[in-house]
Amino acid sequence: MSSETDHHLNVPATSNEPIADPGLPEHLPRPTDVDEVAAKRAERQIATLFGVSALCAVLFCVAYFALSIGEDPDVFLNMGASNVALGAALGLALLAIGAGAIQWSRKLMSDHEIVEYRHPASSPAEDRAEAVAALEEGIADSGIARRPLVRNSLIGAMAFLGLPAIVALRDLGPLPGDKLARTVWTKDMLVVQDVDGAKIKPSDMEIGQLVNAEPGIFFDVNAEGEPVIEGTELLQEKAKAAVILVRMAPEDITPVPGRENWGVDGILCYSKICTHVGCPISLWEQQTHHLLCPCHQSTFDLADNGKVVFGPAARHLPQLPIKVNAEGYLVAQSDFTEPVGPSYWERDRSDLT
Numbered sequence: 001m002s003s004e005t006d007h008h009l010n011v012p013a014t015s016n017e018p019i020a021d022p023g024l025p026e027h028l029p030r031p032t033d034v035d036e037v038a039a040k041r042a043e044r045q046i047a048t049l050f051g052v053s054a055l056c057a058v059l060f061c062v063a064y065f066a067l068s069i070g071e072d073p074d075v076f077l078n079m080g081a082s083n084v085a086l087g088a089a090l091g092l093a094l095l096a097i098g099a100g101a102i103q104w105s106r107k108l109m110s111d112h113e114i115v116e117y118r119h120p121a122s123s124p125a126e127d128r129a130e131a132v133a134a135l136e137e138g139i140a141d142s143g144i145a146r147r148p149l150v151r152n153s154l155i156g157a158m159a160f161l162g163l164p165a166i167v168a169l170r171d172l173g174p175l176p177g178d179k180l181a182r183t184v185w186t187k188d189m190l191v192v193q194d195v196d197g198a199k200i201k202p203s204d205m206e207i208g209q210l211v212n213a214e215p216g217i218f219f220d221v222n223a224e225g226e227p228v229i230e231g232t233e234l235l236q237e238k239a240k241a242a243v244i245l246v247r248m249a250p251e252d253i254t255p256v257p258g259r260e261n262w263g264v265d266g267i268l269c270y271s272k273i274c275t276h277v278g279c280p281i282s283l284w285e286q287q288t289h290h291l292l293c294p295c296h297q298s299t300f301d302l303a304d305n306g307k308v309v310f311g312p313a314a315r316h317l318p319q320l321p322i323k324v325n326a327e328g329y330l331v332a333q334s335d336f337t338e339p340v341g342p343s344y345w346e347r348d349r350s351d352l353t
């Protein structure tokens with residue numbers, strides 16, 4: 001063992017030696033331990049906090065009965081006065097009683113320093129042997145080994161006990177059928193801007209640009225001037241059919257067999273719904289052609305078939321085949337050829353193509 005020391009740090013130069021137990025720092029008494037006046041003052045402070053708590057509890061009850069709710073409610077700062085008063089009174093009551101308890105323990109409760117040594121967590125060998133013996137004796141006493149009929153029927157009963165839990169899953173609602181697998185996109189449906197429903201021509205997009213888009217049907221109205229899709233149905237369909245358009249230099253795009261005509265002049269259309277757990281994505285890096293999901297950082301290469309290049313998503317981003325219609329606007333060639341959104345057990349259904 002070396003006797004050299006590092007004089008700057010005053011510790012042994014070798015690093016293998018255990019550090020000496022520094023012990024406990026000197027115990028300093030609190031003001032309330034040595035000064036009776038300070039102790040009395042602390043006592044009054046604590047009692048005041050408990051008193052404030054009691055007062056707030058009473059105010060809560062008063063507010064409950066005094067402030068009206070219902071058709072002609074009392075109002076405070078554009079909010080229901082009853083809600084504000086009840087929340088504030090109860091919150092202050094809890095705060096004051098908590099603060100009082102903390103002050104009590106910090107200033108007046110005993111201030112002994114206690115050292116607790118750690119002992120091995122496992123029980124002594126004889127205790128463990130005793131526990132095993134007691135278990136074996138219990139098993140022998142129950143006769144479970146000698147009475148297979150009782151044992152097997154018990155096992156069966158316990159297995160059947162899981163059935164109610166499985167049956168109760170039905171309360172989660174009707175099965176989705178093919179709703180997860182299909183969207184409203186159909187052949188020749190316009191691809192429009194998601195904010196104002198404006199139609200998009202290829203010349204409207206510059207290389208490197210990303211546009212958030214939707215199916216044109218979301219903005220269509222019937223003869224009475226009412227939306228073709230509205231309400232809950234609209235929200236559900238929007239959640240599945242949202243897309244992004246990106247324009248890249250055609251030579252940057254990795255050709256995918258069978259998808260040569262799915263884009264227009266370097267403009268490709270992908271689902272906007274992350275295939276991990278379904279966040280909408282539009283963080284676009286022009287230079288790398290990467291699309292980043294803000295939720296868990298899955299990253300998709302849109303120049304390479306929407307391939308996952310990073311993150312927890314297990315499936316590429318589905319691509320919507322697009323073309324230009326007779327008027328020069330971007331339209332879909334069909335629905336997606338695979339389910340969009342989070343992966344699930346039926347995603348490879350063969351009837352989707």
Ligand code: FES
Binds near residue numbers: 276278311313
């Ligand atoms: S939802 Fe996109 S990475 Fe998780």
